[in-house]
Amino acid sequence: MSWGCAKRPHSIDEGCGVAFQANARHQIYGEIMECLRSLDWAGRSVRSWGRKVSSAKVNLAARLCRDADPQEMTSGLGVSHKEYYQVDQSVNEATLVKLGRPRPCFE
Numbered sequence: 001m002s003w004g005c006a007k008r009p010h011s012i013d014e015g016c017g018v019a020f021q022a023n024a025r026h027q028i029y030g031e032i033m034e035c036l037r038s039l040d041w042a043g044r045s046v047r048s049w050g051r052k053v054s055s056a057k058v059n060l061a062a063r064l065c066r067d068a069d070p071q072e073m074t075s076g077l078g079v080s081h082k083e084y085y086q087v088d089q090s091v092n093e094a095t096l097v098k099l100g101r102p103r104p105c106f107e
Helices: 020-039 043-064 070-077 081-097
Strands: none
Touching: 043 070, 043 081, 070 081
8 A cells, every 4th residue: 555645744745736635535435445446356447338238138137028048148249259258257256256366455
């Protein structure tokens, strides 16, 4: 973890309208978010894909009045079968990893 606000407390020009407290709050929030993202091995692209698949499942189920099959999912998402199965596997693996013990941010 970097200590951005501790390294440069006097480098903030309060004359330009940004108080140290506001900047420190922003820096600390950023560090916390960076730490949380580092704990997620799946990454943003896999999480984004998971949200797209989930949304497509809901939309197709509402339209079809049943669960969509893989063929309908691939056409609804606009991807090939191969890509759908590869990325869907990554999403499923990411879901399984959430069940494990969490690692601490600060060691």
